[in-house]
Amino acid sequence: MSRINTLSLEHATDATRPLLEGVQKKIGFLPNVFKTLAHAPAVLSSYLQQSATLGKTSLSATEKEAIFLATSQVNGCDYCLAAHTLFAGKAGLSAQDILSARSGQLNAFATLARQITESRGHLSSEQIAAARAAGINDSKIVEVIAHVASQTLTNYLNNVALTEIDFPAIDA
Numbered sequence: 556m557s558r559i560n561t562l563s564l565e566h567a568t569d570a571t572r573p574l575l576e577g578v579q580k581k582i583g584f585l586p587n588v589f590k591t592l593a594h595a596p597a598v599l600s601s602y603l604q605q606s607a608t609l610g611k612t613s614l615s616a617t618e619k620e621a622i623f624l625a626t627s628q629v630n631g632c633d634y635c636l637a638a639h640t641l642f643a644g645k646a647g648l649s650a651q652d653i654l655s656a657r658s659g660q661l662n663a664f665a666t667l668a669r670q671i672t673e674s675r676g677h678l679s680s681e682q683i684a685a686a687r688a689a690g691i692n693d694s695k696i697v698e699v700i701a702h703v704a705s706q707t708l709t710n711y712l713n714n715v716a717l718t719e720i721d722f723p724a725i726d727a
Contacts, residue, residue: 559716561590570596574603587721588634588709605705612698614664616646621665622702624656629672632710637722663689664699671703 564585567575571593579585592599614622620643627635636657643653648661655661659669667686670678686696712718 557587557591557717557719559591559594559718561587561719562593563590567593568596571599574599578603584721586638587718588638588713591712591716591718602705602708609698609701609705612701613695614698614702617643617648617652618662618664619702620646620648621656621661622668622699623706624653625659625661625665625668626672626703626706627710628657628659629669630707630710630714632713634713634718634720634722635706635710637720637725640725641722663691664695667691667696667699668703671700672707676700 562571564572564575564579574596575585575589575593578589589599592602609619612619620639623635623639624643627639640653643656644650648656652661656665659665663686666689667682670682683696691699
């Protein structure tokens with residue numbers, strides 16, 4: 556049972572209703588994480604703006620999903636693991652790729668995201684050098700950090716709220 560109730564469109568404020576309707580139109584349904592974020596209109600708005608902006612980074616959809624999966628695995632967020640398993644599959648990752656991403660082994664992006672999350676950003680010089688050797692330049696390192704930070708917000712929200720998972724079940 557959720558510890559923070561979700562807000563339906565009918566109970567959303569005038570500030571959040573259009574934002575939630577936009578999410579519903581884009582995704583095809585209104586996930587519980589957004590209905591939970593709606594309790595704080597400024598946070599919902601900020602998260603959606605940040606997500607839209609991060610959608611314009613140089614990272615591919617599969618690289619982003621690898622980052623989201625690795626981060627969510629480290630942070631123990633079953634909700635985001637379920638959501639991003641679905642989105643990663645739509646982006647072209649196989650079931651094995653998804654498991655590899657979760658463990659930080661799919662590619663250098665998953666590895667870097669896992670290391671950033673586990674160390675809370677305190678990477679060693681060797682870890683940075685390994686990311687660079689794998690082709691992740693400084694611009695992409697900053698982009699990975701931004702995606703990890705954004706994903707950590709929803710991970711923590713769902714872990715605190717015990718958000719009811721409304722995505723297909725996975726073995727978390």
